[in-house]
Amino acid sequence: MGAIKKLFALTAxxxxxxxxxLAEDYAAVQGYLHSFNNGISVYSGVFALNKDLxxxxxxxxxxxxDFISPDGGEGGDDDxxxxxxxxxxxxxxxxxxxxxxxxxxxxxxxxxxxNIISVEAYYDYSTEKDxxxxxxxxxxxxxxxxxxxxxxxxYSRNMDTISGRFMTGEEDRTTDNFFAGITQVLSPVTVAQxxxxxxxxxxxxxxxxxxxxxxAATDADCxxxxxxxxxxxxxxxxxxxxFPSERKRDAYLIxxxxxxxxxxxxxxxxxxxxxxxxYYDDSWDVNSWxxxxxxxxxxxxxxxxxxxxxxYTQSKAFFVKDAYSAGDQFKSSSPQIEEKxxxxxxxxxxxxxxxxxxxxxxxxxxxxxxxxxxxxxxxVNAHIFMGGLRLSF
Numbered sequence: 001m002g003a004i005k006k007l008f009a010l011t012a013x014x015x016x017x018x019x020x021x022l023a024e025d026y027a028a029v030q031g032y033l034h035s036f037n038n039g040i041s042v043y044s045g046v047f048a049l050n051k052d053l054x055x056x057x058x059x060x061x062x063x064x065x066d067f068i069s070p071d072g073g074e075g076g077d078d079d080x081x082x083x084x085x086x087x088x089x090x091x092x093x094x095x096x097x098x099x100x101x102x103x104x105x106x107x108x109x110x111x112x113x114x115n116i117i118s119v120e121a122y123y124d125y126s127t128e129k130d131x132x133x134x135x136x137x138x139x140x141x142x143x144x145x146x147x148x149x150x151x152x153x154x155y156s157r158n159m160d161t162i163s164g165r166f167m168t169g170e171e172d173r174t175t176d177n178f179f180a181g182i183t184q185v186l187s188p189v190t191v192a193q194x195x196x197x198x199x200x201x202x203x204x205x206x207x208x209x210x211x212x213x214x215x216a217a218t219d220a221d222c223x224x225x226x227x228x229x230x231x232x233x234x235x236x237x238x239x240x241x242x243f244p245s246e247r248k249r250d251a252y253l254i255x256x257x258x259x260x261x262x263x264x265x266x267x268x269x270x271x272x273x274x275x276x277x278x279y280y281d282d283s284w285d286v287n288s289w290x291x292x293x294x295x296x297x298x299x300x301x302x303x304x305x306x307x308x309x310x311x312y313t314q315s316k317a318f319f320v321k322d323a324y325s326a327g328d329q330f331k332s333s334s335p336q337i338e339e340k341x342x343x344x345x346x347x348x349x350x351x352x353x354x355x356x357x358x359x360x361x362x363x364x365x366x367x368x369x370x371x372x373x374x375x376x377x378x379x380v381n382a383h384i385f386m387g388g389l390r391l392s393f
Contacts, residue, residue: 026050027362030388037381043067046388056112060122066102102128108137117142130209132161139179147185152195154179164208166240173203181253189261195253206241212331214239214324219333242331244319248283270298280314286337288314306348308372313341335378346372346384362391 032044049061108122118141126133137156144151158175181195211222217237255276260268274294281287292310299305317337319330348370356363370386 025052025393026365027391027393028388029391030368030386033383033385035383035385037379041069043069058110060106060108060110062104062106064102064104066100066104068100068102100128100130102126115143130163130165131207134159149185150183152179152181152183158201160203162204162206162208164206166211167208171204171208173201173205175199175201186256189259191257193253193255193257197249197251197253199249201247201249202245205243205245205247206332206334208240210241210333211238212241212324212333213237214326214328214331222333239326239331241333242329244284244330246283249280250282251278251280253278268297272296284337285318286314286316288312302352302354304350304352306346306350308344308346308348310344311341312344315339338378340377342374342376344372344374346370348386356392359391362393364389365392366390 027050028046028048030046032042032046034042034044036042044064044066046062046064050058051060052058104124104126106122106124108120110118110120112118120137120139120141122137122139124133124135124137126135135156135158137154139152139154142151143149154177156177158173158177160173160175161170162173163170177197177199179195179197181193183191183193185191213219213222215237222238253276255274257272257274259272260270262269272295274292274296276290276292278290279288280290290310290312292308294306294308297305297307316339317332319328320332320338324331348368351367353365353367356365358364366389368386368388368390370384372384374382374384
């Protein structure tokens, strides 16, 4: 899941962040809380490690864990908002099946071959009670024109095994992801990026965690059911979701980062802006637009502020409708492929320690905190909190 997002992350550029001010060898620890108004909470922890083995070779490790808790009793088991949980927190929509824990491990290495080409290879493994995912990724980067232009090509393959609560066994899904991008330095303070990605998924494309009412049955009739069933549940009317067995996706991205040295009477001094736009469409007739703006500002020599806003809108899949009959080939109760739009606004603060604090042979270089508020046209909203620190060694 999230294959398109993973591909764009391969070539994400963060000129607005003061990365040069921090050590290359670092460890980062972050904690997140996503609190949804439908009674679901997601508690997440992330630990990342980056180590330069030489001037040309770097290794990285990351471990993330999500504790997914439907705190609201049956309300937490409501399908509405499950897609939001996946979109906002990264946790699986399988949260609808109740409490869950997801573990995600990533290991990678990058190497620069004599400034001719850089290669990055990563392996990601994620597991939860009804979903296991394995994803190898390789990325090639080539600098041209005195490093003013960078070409990036990436490929990853998601290999997933699904065993949702309304399934009697396990089924597989594979997704091949391809990415190509160009990062171009336009001036000493401006960088632009364009990218294209394509993915193709085959196999079981539902999660096996939702039932669809047919005939006289209603959502309320299907929601309380918990026992696995391969088809129509005793009592009639509630059937498993049925999706097409293939899905092709295309996404197009354009972004620009600009660093301000002055402007607006000094208000823009030592600040940066990042704008990103993305268009997406797929073979299920889902298309979407996403626009995101980020603004970074040094409030003083040690304190950086980031303001961000993101708007997203999408159409529904061709087979989504208000009511289904037993004879319909495709059926869905998934909020992930319904028509909707979302808004995300946030504030983040990064404090750079003038005198790093030493702890266990590590030096704490910076502290960070974030608050974001997410709203969705379906009525779901979420408060997002994050706290973290970055250490060097």
